[in-house]
Amino acid sequence: MRIVVTGKEGQVDTAAQALGESLGLEIIRVGRPEIDLSKPETLSGPMKAARPDVIISSAAYTAVDKAESEAALAQAINGEGPGELAKIAAELNIPLLHLSTDYVFSGDKDGVYSEGDAPGPVSVYGMTKLSGETQIAAATPNHVILRTAWVYSPYGNNFVKTMLRLGETRDELNVVADQRGCPTYALEIARALLLIAQKLVADPDPALRGIFHLTGQGETTWAGFAEAIFEGSALRGGKAVRVNPIPTEAYPTPAKRPANSRLSGEKLAEVYNLRLDPWRVSLDDCLTRLTGVAAPVKE
Numbered sequence: 001m002r003i004v005v006t007g008k009e010g011q012v013d014t015a016a017q018a019l020g021e022s023l024g025l026e027i028i029r030v031g032r033p034e035i036d037l038s039k040p041e042t043l044s045g046p047m048k049a050a051r052p053d054v055i056i057s058s059a060a061y062t063a064v065d066k067a068e069s070e071a072a073l074a075q076a077i078n079g080e081g082p083g084e085l086a087k088i089a090a091e092l093n094i095p096l097l098h099l100s101t102d103y104v105f106s107g108d109k110d111g112v113y114s115e116g117d118a119p120g121p122v123s124v125y126g127m128t129k130l131s132g133e134t135q136i137a138a139a140t141p142n143h144v145i146l147r148t149a150w151v152y153s154p155y156g157n158n159f160v161k162t163m164l165r166l167g168e169t170r171d172e173l174n175v176v177a178d179q180r181g182c183p184t185y186a187l188e189i190a191r192a193l194l195l196i197a198q199k200l201v202a203d204p205d206p207a208l209r210g211i212f213h214l215t216g217q218g219e220t221t222w223a224g225f226a227e228a229i230f231e232g233s234a235l236r237g238g239k240a241v242r243v244n245p246i247p248t249e250a251y252p253t254p255a256k257r258p259a260n261s262r263l264s265g266e267k268l269a270e271v272y273n274l275r276l277d278p279w280r281v282s283l284d285d286c287l288t289r290l291t292g293v294a295a296p297v298k299e
């Protein structure tokens with residue numbers, strides 16, 4: 001099976017390539033300059049030449065704060081670009097898997113968000129990703145949109161790597177403690193994407209298509225996540241770093257973030273019989289890969 005993945009060298013793309021190879025799948029990674037989502041005319045030629053059985057769309061404008069001042073570019077990359085990919089998938093008569101975000105929600109809900117809950121993005125990034133979802137749905141029914149959140153991995157830029165880097169020179173860090181979400185490991189996203197891709201190619205059932213939420217099991221705050229990172233690092237001989245919980249107001253950013261972006265994984269479990277690992281289990285794997293040291297087994 002040939003799978004084209006956009007977002008060459010992004011976190012999810014890198015994880016998909018590593019896992020795909022181990023599963024014997026042919027992963028074709030595409031990215032700039034050959035294909036540029038802000039230039040729709042660059043997409044069709046290389047995508048069709050790759051003769052894929054399925055397209056995984058993981059490339060995006062992911063700089064959440066910068067998007068506030070680059071709205072047109074973010075919209076082109078996160079909105080029109082994926083819409084164009086969906087048209088190409090429709091022409092090729094193949095499924096499109098697309099990654100979207102918890103930031104399509106406002107964060108005002110008390111409980112976890114289900115796929116049927118109304119979106120209401122509070123940032124440019126969230127709005128542009130929601131536009132991508134809408135444009136894909138309009139272009140082809142043969143799609144799966146996977147909303148994920150708080151993505152981290154041994155690759156690229158992410159919260160885990162930032163915390164470890166800052167912890168090298170600081171004894172304590174202030175971290176926001178009033179935003180709740182689900183940390184999600186890119187290697188787990190890749191596992192889910194490749195499993196779903198194989199099912200979609202084999203089975204035209206409409207129940208397998210549509211929007212699904214895909215996050216690590218459990219929930220925490222950014223401060224809770226940071227504490228777990230430093231606990232895991234200390235178990236591997238890293239320095240102890242104290243995490244001071246602070247409110248969002250004390251850490252102003254250009255883009256507003258939802259206070260609650262917890263996503264329910266029930267639909268994915270029911271339809272695909274698939275649950276991602278609990279986030280602490282995945283974090284442990286990530287820290288082992290990053291440090292080269294496994295945590296000692298508890299007595």
Ligand SMILES: NC(=O)C1=CN([C@@H]2O[C@H](COP(=O)(O)OP(=O)(O)OC[C@H]3O[C@@H](n4cnc5c(N)ncnc54)[C@H](O)[C@@H]3O)[C@@H](O)[C@H]2O)C=CC1
Nearest residue numbers: 007008010011012036037038059060062099101148150151
């Ligand atoms: N990182 C996170 O915390 C979250 C990510 N997501 C979504 O998951 C997906 C994957 O995220 P990551 O792997 O973390 O992203 P990443 O930021 O690691 O990689 C994004 C990739 O997109 C590529 N890209 C950017 N602009 C492009 C353009 N104009 N044309 C072609 N390629 C372009 C970049 O070069 C990079 O390879 C994205 O769709 C993102 O919106 C959803 C929720 C949270």
